[in-house]
Amino acid sequence: MLLTELESKKLLSQSGINVNETELATYRDEAISLSKRLGFPVVLKIVSPDIVHKSDAGGVRLGLNTPEQVGEAYDGILKAIREKYPNARIDGVSVQKMAPPGVEVIIGMYKDAQFGPVLMFGLGGVWVEVLKDVSFRIVPLTREDAAEMIREIKGYALLKGFRGQEPVDISNLEEMMLKISSFVEQNPRIKEMDLNPVFAYARGAVAVDARVVVEDNAQ
Numbered sequence: 001m002l003l004t005e006l007e008s009k010k011l012l013s014q015s016g017i018n019v020n021e022t023e024l025a026t027y028r029d030e031a032i033s034l035s036k037r038l039g040f041p042v043v044l045k046i047v048s049p050d051i052v053h054k055s056d057a058g059g060v061r062l063g064l065n066t067p068e069q070v071g072e073a074y075d076g077i078l079k080a081i082r083e084k085y086p087n088a089r090i091d092g093v094s095v096q097k098m099a100p101p102g103v104e105v106i107i108g109m110y111k112d113a114q115f116g117p118v119l120m121f122g123l124g125g126v127w128v129e130v131l132k133d134v135s136f137r138i139v140p141l142t143r144e145d146a147a148e149m150i151r152e153i154k155g156y157a158l159l160k161g162f163r164g165q166e167p168v169d170i171s172n173l174e175e176m177m178l179k180i181s182s183f184v185e186q187n188p189r190i191k192e193m194d195l196n197p198v199f200a201y202a203r204g205a206v207a208v209d210a211r212v213v214v215e216d217n218a219q
Helices: 005-014 028-038 067-084 143-152 156-160 170-186
Strands: 022-025 042-047 060-064 092-097 103-112 116-123 134-138 190-200 205-207 210-214
Touching: 005 022, 005 042, 005 170, 005 210, 022 028, 028 042, 028 067, 028 092, 042 067, 060 067, 067 092, 103 156, 103 170, 116 143, 116 170, 134 143, 143 156, 143 170, 170 190, 170 205
Parallel strands: none
Antiparallel strands: 022 092, 042 060, 042 092, 103 116, 103 190, 116 134, 190 205, 190 210
8 A cells, every 4th residue: 555645754754754844735725825834935746645656747846936836836736637647536735845955865665575674775866767876785774784875876976075065964864764774673564665855965864755655464
């Protein structure tokens, strides 16, 4: 069973993993009201258990700076989804404050048939699909495992600071990976998980999107 972004973020947040605050709007004016409360600029995303790739479906709008833009984006998202996926179940539209840009990384997990839960780390966003620059370790992770995973990827130079950019907070990324490892251990029904992207900063990191798949019939 695929959990929605809101459900996934709620689970992760309860385990101490930093995610950006996300609220559900079920009608246009509610999206506008939530945007005002969270503070502009905001991001709107479709919330549907039937849609995995929200951007490809036309279900994401970024950098919305006014109530008028939010209202238009809300209507546009629903129109695009209903045209492309007329039978999709729609819970509503998520509203979240747009996080400052950072170095995008991905932290993922899947269950291997032989080894059980395996954690993945790499450059995030579209880079994980283009470069496939990732590292893996079996859960549970040690801090040494987390440190090695980060340093193994070819994109590590981007994390250390590149062409005048500040290096990211490596120790915070390690801590996030250890919390995710612990989360997976404590929740054996978790089948797959992607935090992509995680924005890594000079101080801290935040997961701005999350996907969790739960086994329906796990014992």
